[in-house]
Amino acid sequence: MALAFRLQKSPMPGFGLGMGITLAMLSLIVILPVGALLARGISYGPEAVWATINTPRVWAALYLSFRLAFLAALVNLVFGTLLAWVLARYDFPGRRLVDALVDLPFALPTAVAGIALTALYAPNGVFGSIVRDLGGKVAYTQWGILIALIFVGLPFVTRTVQPVIAEIEQEVEEASATLGAGRFHTLRRVILPMLLPAALTGFALSLARAVGEYGSVIFIAGNLPMKTEIAPLLIVIKLEEFDYDGAAAIGIAMLLISFAMLLAINLIQIWSRRRIGHV
Amino acid sequence: MFDSTLHAAASEKPAKWRPVAEESRPVRVLLIALALGGLAVLVVAPLAVVFAEALARGAGQALASLTRPEATSAIRLTLIVAAISVPVNAVFGIAAAWTITKFDFRGKAFLITLIDLPFSISPVVAGLALVLLFGTNSLIGGWLVASGFPIIFALPGIVLASIFVTFPFVARELIPVMIEQGRAEEEAALTLGASGWRTFLTVTLPNIKWALLYGVLLCNARAMGEFGAVAVVSGKIRGQTATMPITIEMLYNEYLSVAAFSLAAVLAALGLLTLALKTVLEWRHADQLAATRRH
Numbered sequence: 001m002a003l004a005f006r007l008q009k010s011p012m013p014g015f016g017l018g019m020g021i022t023l024a025m026l027s028l029i030v031i032l033p034v035g036a037l038l039a040r041g042i043s044y045g046p047e048a049v050w051a052t053i054n055t056p057r058v059w060a061a062l063y064l065s066f067r068l069a070f071l072a073a074l075v076n077l078v079f080g081t082l083l084a085w086v087l088a089r090y091d092f093p094g095r096r097l098v099d100a101l102v103d104l105p106f107a108l109p110t111a112v113a114g115i116a117l118t119a120l121y122a123p124n125g126v127f128g129s130i131v132r133d134l135g136g137k138v139a140y141t142q143w144g145i146l147i148a149l150i151f152v153g154l155p156f157v158t159r160t161v162q163p164v165i166a167e168i169e170q171e172v173e174e175a176s177a178t179l180g181a182g183r184f185h186t187l188r189r190v191i192l193p194m195l196l197p198a199a200l201t202g203f204a205l206s207l208a209r210a211v212g213e214y215g216s217v218i219f220i221a222g223n224l225p226m227k228t229e230i231a232p233l234l235i236v237i238k239l240e241e242f243d244y245d246g247a248a249a250i251g252i253a254m255l256l257i258s259f260a261m262l263l264a265i266n267l268i269q270i271w272s273r274r275r276i277g278h279v
Numbered sequence: 280m281f282d283s284t285l286h287a288a289a290s291e292k293p294a295k296w297r298p299v300a301e302e303s304r305p306v307r308v309l310l311i312a313l314a315l316g317g318l319a320v321l322v323v324a325p326l327a328v329v330f331a332e333a334l335a336r337g338a339g340q341a342l343a344s345l346t347r348p349e350a351t352s353a354i355r356l357t358l359i360v361a362a363i364s365v366p367v368n369a370v371f372g373i374a375a376a377w378t379i380t381k382f383d384f385r386g387k388a389f390l391i392t393l394i395d396l397p398f399s400i401s402p403v404v405a406g407l408a409l410v411l412l413f414g415t416n417s418l419i420g421g422w423l424v425a426s427g428f429p430i431i432f433a434l435p436g437i438v439l440a441s442i443f444v445t446f447p448f449v450a451r452e453l454i455p456v457m458i459e460q461g462r463a464e465e466e467a468a469l470t471l472g473a474s475g476w477r478t479f480l481t482v483t484l485p486n487i488k489w490a491l492l493y494g495v496l497l498c499n500a501r502a503m504g505e506f507g508a509v510a511v512v513s514g515k516i517r518g519q520t521a522t523m524p525i526t527i528e529m530l531y532n533e534y535l536s537v538a539a540f541s542l543a544a545v546l547a548a549l550g551l552l553t554l555a556l557k558t559v560l561e562w563r564h565a566d567q568l569a570a571t572r573r574h
Contacts (some may be wrong), residue, residue: 011466018378018564025371027461029443030396031283040411062341067354079317086314090307099317100558104322107499107506107550107557111524112543115531116325119540126328127320151321154543173300183302193374207399212401215506219531232403232507239407239511248411258399 004178025275037255040248050247058234062250065231066257068142069210072149076206079150080157082197087158088165107153110215118219142223145230148217149210156209157202164198195271204265211258256260293371329547331542344538345545353526353542359434360522361502364441367496369491372449377483379450380457381465391454397446405443406511432514437522440508445498452494453487456567460486474572493513493557500553505544 005019041049052058087099105113121128121138131138138144168191176186214232221228232255238247302310333341344350375394379387397405413420413430423430430436464486468478484491506524514522521529523546530539561568 005384005390011383011461011469012381013469014377014479015382018374018381021371021374022378022394025367025374025394027441029439029446030393033405033412033443034396034400037404044568074546082310083314083318087309089301090311096558096562098318099316100554101322103554103557104326104550107500107554108326109500109524109543109550110507111527111552112329112504113325113500114506114544115527115539117328119328120324126324147321148462149323154321163484165356170300177300178366179446182489186300204486208399209478212507214401214403214510232401235403236511239410244416246409247407251407252406254401254404258401259447262399279482 006009027243035253037248037251038243040270041252044245044248046136048245049249049252050268051210052246053253057229058231058250058253060226061229061231061234062253064142064145064229065211065254066261067147067270068146068230069207069213072153072210073203074209075146075150076153076157077087077199077203080154080206081161081195081203084158084161084165088153088162101157102158107257109259110152111219113151114148114216114219117144117151117216121147139226142228143272144220144222145228148220149213152216153206153210153211157199160198160202160205161195164195167271168194193272193275197269200269200272204269211254211261300386314526317564326547326551328542329540332536336541338535340537341541341544344535344541345537348563349518349526349530350538350542353521353523354545355436356437356521357523359439360441360498363438364502365495365499366446367438368442368445368502369449369495371446371488372453372494372498373491375450376453376457376487377479379454381462394450395447397443402440402505402507406440408507409439409443409512413439416536431512432516432520434520437509437520439471440512441502441505444505444508445501448498448501449491449494452490452497456487456490456497457483486567489560489567492566493560496553496560498555502549503549524548 005023038040053062083102087095087102108116118139119125121127121131121144123132123137125141127141128137128139136143138147175185176184176190181189212232212235214230217230218233221230221233223229223233231250235247235250238244238250266268284446303309345354375390400408411417411421413419413436415424415429420429421432428435430439464482465478468482469475473481504524505522507529509522510525510528513522513525515525515529515574517529523542523564527539527542527546528562530542
């Protein structure tokens with residue numbers, strides 16, 4: 001590793017100290033623990049890891065976690081972009097307050113969000129009772145999980161897209177209009193492609209957050225095996241049974257699927273950046 | 280500008296003229312209503328319900344529940360965890376940002392990827408990884424427990440978990456700001472004979488102080504509120520390793536709604552305070568943070 005990070009000549013002092021602290025912390029906090037996780041999987045054996053994952057209950061949990069995380073990130077992509085547009089372009093009373101409120105999901109601890117959302121959407125809650133009267137149910141179903149995941153990922157897309165909107169030169173839109181494009185056409189063919197790379201970054205962050213989310217989900221989920229049991233909860237259950245191998249197997253599966261998804265999004269991003277040439 | 284006269288000439292009803300690079304008024308009103316309505320339902324309602332549930336049986340009962348030993352020990356533990364993990368993270372963030380922005384070396388992109396890694400790892404998986412490395416049945420963990428310094432199910436584990444989930448926060452705030460500021464000022468100080476430390480303290484630090492504070496704020500909010508990773512490594516021992524979020528879960532599962540929501544309200548208030556400070560920073564010192572608001 002020391003070879004990989006070899007320095008080119010510089011008059012600045014402190015490379016050794018800075019790099020030393022950085023690598024020591026990285027090793028202690030990130031590399032060694034993740035290494036221990038992978039090592040556990042290797043010592044358990046690939047076949048055994050696969051046998052643990054390849055059970056209906058684990059598949060159901062993984063499928064649920066990734067499917068709902070994807071849906072939540074998709075909702076956030078649309079609503080987050082809308083929010084960014086409204087905040088960057090329109091002036092209305094209380095805009096700055098609203099702008100600050102967007103970050104609330106980052107500032108509110110997940111356990112607090114979890115019990116608050118459950119209180120709201122439980123059958124006797126403010127929103128839950130309305131839905132119950134309409135014959136539906138949100139808390140303790142997959143809908144509840146989806147709402148919690150939308151909540152925790154809400155700020156990502158807005159915060160990545162908003163600065164890009166602020167930087168768009170309005171001349172571009174005027175040129176488009178002068179050339180005969182309607183407003184909708186301009187938005188779809190001129191603005192959206194400019195926002196796409198940033199929106200995808202926000203989407204990826206929102207997705208990564210939602211896939212691993214635990215605190216806000218377990219209260220509202222109901223946690224029924226095969227139905228509303230998310231993958232991180234399955235890890236916690238295995239740990240409580242002292243099944244460290246089983247927990248490691250599911251943890252590795254989650255890591256690999258997450259990385260594969262983020263890699264795919266990165267590739268789409270590179271493609272969309274190339275297509276428009278800047279931003 | 281002349282385009283308005285142009286427009287007036289082209290169109291028979293100049294009163295209908297509006298800027299071409301804007302949506303019509305009804306569309307604007309609709310979009311604003313959608314944004315505000317969505318935000319009210321998704322974000323404001325959960326926040327309001329925390330305080331409403333805490334005060335459901337009066338402020339007296341809410342306050343009384345906060346003075347129970349369970350609650351006070353949780354508050355103390357959470358403050359201790361934040362007091363350790365946030366400064367550690369700040370030092371790491373400064374060291375990483377200094378190394379990455381002031382020097383050119385091979386593998387820099389890879390190093391940044393490694394620093395960002397905790398963002399794409401589930402907190403529960405992070406906790407699991409720490410348990411596997413430091414737990415009693417691991418090589419290091421067994422030795423540490425035998426020598427009287429247990430990490431898992433104890434304070435060090437909670438601190439490590441909190442540092443893991445907040446790992447990239449400070450570095451990510453500092454790196455874009457320090458890239459934008461360049462190296463010229465530090466190079467000038469060094470040429471004039473200042474020592475490395477003096478250059479850092481009198482040139483670099485004043486330049487990055489607002490960005491640093493911004494990162495520390497975000498880091499602190501997350502460290503105090505972390506649930507998943509701490510739930511795994513803490514063992515949830517009442518009065519010993521139960522942080523505020525963990526205690527909220529315990530109380531909630533015991534149907535002690537007022538007590539759970541009162542503690543939650545304290546955390547929510549801290550969150551609001553963080554948000555307020557962060558907003559003030561963004562208004563006052565946008566120029567020294569601007570780069571961080573980009574992706």
